[in-house]
Amino acid sequence: xxxxxxxxxxxxxxxxxxxxxxxxxxxxxxxxxxxxxxxxxxxxxxxxxxxxxxxxxxxxxxxxxxxxxxxxxxxxxxxxxxxxxxxxxxxxxxxxxxxxxxxxxxxxxxxxxxxxxxxxxxxxxxxxxxxxxxxxxxxxxxxxxxxxxxxxxxxxxxxxxxxxxxxxxxxxxxxxxxxxxxxxxxxxxxxxxxxxxxxxxxxxxxxxxxxxxxxxxxxxxxxxxxxxxxxxxxxxxxxxxxxxxxxxxxxxxxxxxxxxxxxxxxxxxxxxxxxxxxxxxxxxxxxxxxxxxxxxxxxxxxxxxxxxxxxxxxxxxxxxxxxxxxxxxxxxxxxxxxxxxxxxxxxxxxxxxxxxxxxxxxxxxxxxxxxxxxxxxxxxxxxxxxxxxxxxxxxxxxxxxxxxxxxx
Amino acid sequence: xxxxxxxxxxxxxxxxxxxxxxxxxxxxxxxxxxxxxxxxxxxxxxxxxxxxxxxxxxxxxxxxxxxxxxxxxxxxxxxxxxxxxxxxxxxxxxxxxxxxxxxxxxxxxxxxxxxxxxxxxxxxxxxxxxxxxxxxxxxxxxxxxxxxxxxxxxxxxxxxxxxxxxxxxxxxxxxxxxxxxxxxxxxxxxxxxxxxxxxxxxxxxxxxxxxxxxxxxxxxxxxxxxxxxxxxxxxxxxxxxxxxxxxxxxxxxxxxxxxxxxxxxxxxxxxxxxxxxxxxxxxxxxxxxxxxxxxxxxxxxxxxxxxxxxxxxxxxxxxxxxxxxxxxxxxxxxxxxxxxxxxxxxxxxxxxxxxxx
Numbered sequence: 001x002x003x004x005x006x007x008x009x010x011x012x013x014x015x016x017x018x019x020x021x022x023x024x025x026x027x028x029x030x031x032x033x034x035x036x037x038x039x040x041x042x043x044x045x046x047x048x049x050x051x052x053x054x055x056x057x058x059x060x061x062x063x064x065x066x067x068x069x070x071x072x073x074x075x076x077x078x079x080x081x082x083x084x085x086x087x088x089x090x091x092x093x094x095x096x097x098x099x100x101x102x103x104x105x106x107x108x109x110x111x112x113x114x115x116x117x118x119x120x121x122x123x124x125x126x127x128x129x130x131x132x133x134x135x136x137x138x139x140x141x142x143x144x145x146x147x148x149x150x151x152x153x154x155x156x157x158x159x160x161x162x163x164x165x166x167x168x169x170x171x172x173x174x175x176x177x178x179x180x181x182x183x184x185x186x187x188x189x190x191x192x193x194x195x196x197x198x199x200x201x202x203x204x205x206x207x208x209x210x211x212x213x214x215x216x217x218x219x220x221x222x223x224x225x226x227x228x229x230x231x232x233x234x235x236x237x238x239x240x241x242x243x244x245x246x247x248x249x250x251x252x253x254x255x256x257x258x259x260x261x262x263x264x265x266x267x268x269x270x271x272x273x274x275x276x277x278x279x280x281x282x283x284x285x286x287x288x289x290x291x292x293x294x295x296x297x298x299x300x301x302x303x304x305x306x307x308x309x310x311x312x313x314x315x316x317x318x319x320x321x322x323x324x325x326x327x328x329x330x331x332x333x334x335x336x337x338x339x340x341x342x343x344x345x346x347x348x349x350x351x352x353x354x355x356x357x358x359x360x361x362x363x364x365x366x367x368x369x370x371x372x373x374x375x376x377x378x379x380x381x382x383x384x385x386x387x388x389x390x391x392x393x394x395x396x397x398x399x400x401x402x403x404x405x406x407x408x
Numbered sequence: 409x410x411x412x413x414x415x416x417x418x419x420x421x422x423x424x425x426x427x428x429x430x431x432x433x434x435x436x437x438x439x440x441x442x443x444x445x446x447x448x449x450x451x452x453x454x455x456x457x458x459x460x461x462x463x464x465x466x467x468x469x470x471x472x473x474x475x476x477x478x479x480x481x482x483x484x485x486x487x488x489x490x491x492x493x494x495x496x497x498x499x500x501x502x503x504x505x506x507x508x509x510x511x512x513x514x515x516x517x518x519x520x521x522x523x524x525x526x527x528x529x530x531x532x533x534x535x536x537x538x539x540x541x542x543x544x545x546x547x548x549x550x551x552x553x554x555x556x557x558x559x560x561x562x563x564x565x566x567x568x569x570x571x572x573x574x575x576x577x578x579x580x581x582x583x584x585x586x587x588x589x590x591x592x593x594x595x596x597x598x599x600x601x602x603x604x605x606x607x608x609x610x611x612x613x614x615x616x617x618x619x620x621x622x623x624x625x626x627x628x629x630x631x632x633x634x635x636x637x638x639x640x641x642x643x644x645x646x647x648x649x650x651x652x653x654x655x656x657x658x659x660x661x662x663x664x665x666x667x668x669x670x671x672x673x674x675x676x677x678x679x680x681x682x683x684x685x686x687x688x689x690x691x692x693x694x695x696x697x698x699x700x701x702x703x704x705x706x707x708x709x710x711x712x713x714x715x716x717x718x719x720x721x722x723x724x725x726x727x728x729x730x731x732x733x734x735x736x737x738x739x740x741x742x743x744x745x746x747x748x749x750x751x752x753x754x755x756x757x758x759x760x761x762x763x764x765x
Contacts, residue, residue: 275694283706283751286693287725290456290473297455298448298480305456309695 001167006124006137007144007158015170019154020093020119027151028117030088030401031079035114038149040067045139052139055132057238061104064387065111073115073389077397087404090117091200092176094400097190099181100125101242103133108387109179109396110156116400119155121171126160169193177400180204183244202399204392207244207351208322211235211381212342214357215254215262228356229269231382235354236270237278238385241327245352245377245384249322249332250314251342253357259335267306267314274311274329285328286310292326302332320344339366346370351392354381409434411712415519419527419683420740424733427742428466431687434712435720436463439470442718445484448476449718466687467698469721471708477505477666477719485510485716496556496665505665510716517669518563520713524671524683525564528659529623535590536565537583537622539599539607541572554600556665557627565596571607578607584615591618600628601660605638609646619651625673627661631749640678656738662747666719670711672745676738679731679746685712688745690730691723704729704748725751 003012012018028035046052046062053059063069082088094113098106106122113120124133137158144152161167172178172193177200180190184206195201211232219225235247250266252259289310296302301323302315317332322345325331336342339362353375355363363378376393379386389397409430422430442449443460449472454460457470476482483490491514494507509517544555562568567589571582586595597619599608604626624647633643644655662680663671672680672688682688687710690699699705707728714720728747736744 281752283693283725283727286696286706287473287475287723287751290696290723291475291479293456294452294473294476295479297451303455307456310693 001164002161003167004126004160005157006134006160007140007156008153009137009141012159015167015174018121018157018159020121020157021174022154026090026092026117026119028090028155030083030090030117031074031115032117034151035117036067036070038143038152039065039070039111039114041149042139042143043067045143046136049135049139051135052132057102057104058132058136060386061107064108070111070115073112073397077389077395082401087406088116088401089404090119091400091402092118093174094118094120094177094179095171095175096120096122096179097182097186098122098124099183100127101239103128103130104136105181105387106158107136109181112389112396113177113179113400114155115397118177118400120157121175122156122158123171124158124160126162128160165193172199175199177201179396200399202394202396204244206349207392208249208324208349209245209247209352209354209384210249210251210322210342210345210350211247211354211384212251212253212339212356212358213262213381214339215252215258216357218357219262225265226269228381229266229273231356231380232266232354233270233273234382235384236329236331237274240280241325241329241331243385246327247331247352247354247384248325249317249334249345251345252333252335253337253339253341254335255337256335263306263314263333263335267308267312270329271309271312275309278311278329280328282310288326288328289313289330292330296323340369342366343370346374348373350374352377352379352384354379354384356381414684414712415516415523417684419524420681420742422684423741427684431684431712432463432466435466435469435710438712438715438720439463441715442484442720446482446718448480448482449484466710467689469710471721471723472718474505474664474666474722474724477507477717478503481506481508482717482719483508484718489716491716494556494665494668496552507665507668507719508717513714513716516713516715520669520683520685521560521671522564524673524685525561528673529564529596533564533566534594534596534623535567535586536562536569536596536598537586538562538568538570539572539597539604540570541574541576542570543574554628556668557600557661557663558598560663560668561596561598561625565598572603578611580611580613583611583613583617587615587617591616592620594621594623595619597622597624599626601626601630601643602628602632604647605633605636605643609643609650617651619647619653622651622653622657624653624658625661626658627663629747664709664722664724666722667709667711667714669713670709675736675740675744677731677736677744679736679744681736681740681744682742684742686710688728688730688743690728690745693751696723699730701730701732706751707745707747727751 001013005012043062043065046058096109106124110120110122143149172195179202180187181204187203252262293305296315301319304316306314313330314333317334322332355378411434414430453470459470463469489510491509491511495504538558544552569582569586571579573579644658647653648655656676660674661671670685675681689708690705691708692699692705704727707724707726710721726747727749728745730743730745733743734741
């Protein structure tokens with residue numbers, strides 16, 4: 001058995017060597033101030049780290065971990081009342097399986113479980129290679145080595161290993177909860193392993209996401225239009241458009257003519273932005289997108305493809321289902337007259353809708369008529385990739401709690 | 409000019425103007441043929457390139473991504489005209505390309521390759537040494553690019569000797585026998601570039617192998633050798649010092665299963681040279697516009713041979729640069745270029761691939 005320990009930083013040949021298994025007791029209470037203090041210290045370390053502070057996704061994580069934000073999560077979940085009424089406590093040992101496309105994802109998952117007072121075993125992809133994430137492991141190791149935070153050594157263990165059924169099952173059998181981020185294939189895989197009978201699993205399946213934009217008079221203002229394009233750019237290009245919240249299709253709501261003009265303008269502006277700031281290798285991007293375009297034409301998925309600049313491709317969508325794009329800035333677009341024309345596209349694969357130009361009432365109405373288990377997030381364009389504790393229909397913080405009834 | 413007449417013209421003899429006046433009309437006919445007979449080509453030509461009629465310049469020819477031949481069976485002839493389907497997988501990819509040939513295209517390929525090879529080999533068949541193992545030819549259903557290269561070139565040699573065994577170890581006795589029989593005589597050697605280096609240039613022989621009249625043709629790319637700091641000059645001078653093989657008789661060769669026949673041979677300046685049947689166009693990856701000479705980009709290869717399948721214009725995933733035209737020091741006319749490498753395959757990871765390897 002070969003397990004690569006990242007936190008703590010050492011090779012492991014027997015899972016019993018991991019500190020999460022060292023002590024059967026749970027010293028931290030749900031919402032324990034020491035957890036907030038720990039996270040706040042880590043936040044400072046991240047934000048001031050010369051290397052990490054240059055990376056937007058780590059800065060975002062740093063800010064998310066600040067005491068004020070963590071307190072917001074506790075407050076929104078009415079923790080004080082919960083403690084009075086339902087005596088919440090940790091579920092126990094939580095096994096997290098984290099995706100490889102979003103380096104920082106594991107820490108969001110970890111934080112929500114840690115807040116409940118749970119111990120955490122996190123498996124990150126063995127293909128992680130961005131130096132930034134290793135810097136983050138270093139910072140965690142540094143922090144738990146400090147005297148005041150040594151307790152957290154048995155609360156946070158991060159490991160990686162190559163695909164290995166034996167290790168997967170060992171960890172699964174010892175876990176009280178599993179948070180499985182890996183999509184459908186990984187979920188199927190982990191459902192096969194023996195687990196505790198009471199194991200609590202959270203499944204994050206393969207999802208796709210959209211942007212929905214109403215063409216309004218307001219957008220004729222160049223400044224407003226530019227701002228919208230910037231936000232749309234952020235949603236599309238963050239994580240190379242490979243996150244489950246990354247939009248794969250833009251629905252444009254309005255009259256036929258204004259929709260087409262708008263599509264032209266959006267194409268123009270976003271391709272310029274991508275050319276200026278997106279750093280992927282353009283030759284491979286061009287090959288990928290040409291392949292996808294050809295495929296879409298031959299499959300009858302699209303008939304008009306805007307590809308004047310390979311940094312961005314927009315293909316019209318002829319089918320009533322949104323296929324997965326190849327990423328790196330390849331989106332489908334579809335003109336519709338009314339918001340309700342979106343309905344046929346809303347199935348249980350759809351996770352996030354980034355909206356522009358609609359009122360809260362309109363959004364709520366849309367949610368009220370779409371099928372259950374579809375559309376778990378409606379957010380403004382530009383916020384598609386912002387992680388929070390409510391995700392894919394779960395309140396992850398509450399899910400990782402154990403409630404007790406005490407009657408006098 | 410009729411295509412058949414064009415085929416007979418001396419290789420590397422056409423300067424830009426003459427070339428264009430002959431090449432373009434033939435290419436246009438080919439383009440129209442595929443528009444009419446390959447619905448996929450027609451659909452890409454109109455949907456992606458907005459082009460559904462004549463082309464006015466070579467650069468206007470719609471191109472297909474090379475991977476389309478892996479994803480789909482592309483053909484421009486009726487089913488009953490199919491003579492054979494070439495399949496070949498690259499060295500790294502397991503999905504093979506499938507190339508539909510009718511008799512006409514198959515014989516055009518042979519004819520074209522013969523014309524190009526005769527230009528450097530003369531018409532006689534030379535004793536041939538192959539720096540590879542015969543086992544690469546075993547799987548008759550799907551040749552590797554290596555197997556296909558060996559097969560294609562074997563017809564220009566006789567008395568073939570393979571100097572590697574099934575475990576890809578050098579068999580020195582084969583070389584010794586070959587030396588006994590043919591030392592100093594005109595012979596043909598073929599092999600993959602890195603194998604020629606590893607097994608021939610670096611071999612420790614205790615007998616004399618005299619290749620002073622040999623012609624060496626090698627292909628497969630420089631990636632491995634560059635990592636060992638071996639460039640074309642080192643490659644040539646090492647072989648020259650060891651076996652007296654002349655620099656001008658060493659030819660790098662670039663070809664692909666998607667365009668069998670119209671191969672590119674190295675000219676005297678060390679660059680790959682377009683034969684009469686081919687053109688190379690370098691595309692700016694940003695917008696697929698044509699790059700000026702000297703500027704790098706994705707390599708598009710245009711060939712007059714593929715009639716049974718729409719492979720006359722292909723965008724490869726190789727990156728290269730055109731180094732000049734009509735002014736090679738050995739007098740060859742036409743464009744010449746060099747390959748800089750392959751477009752990096754961006755490895756994109758989705759939320760759903762924690763465990764995919």
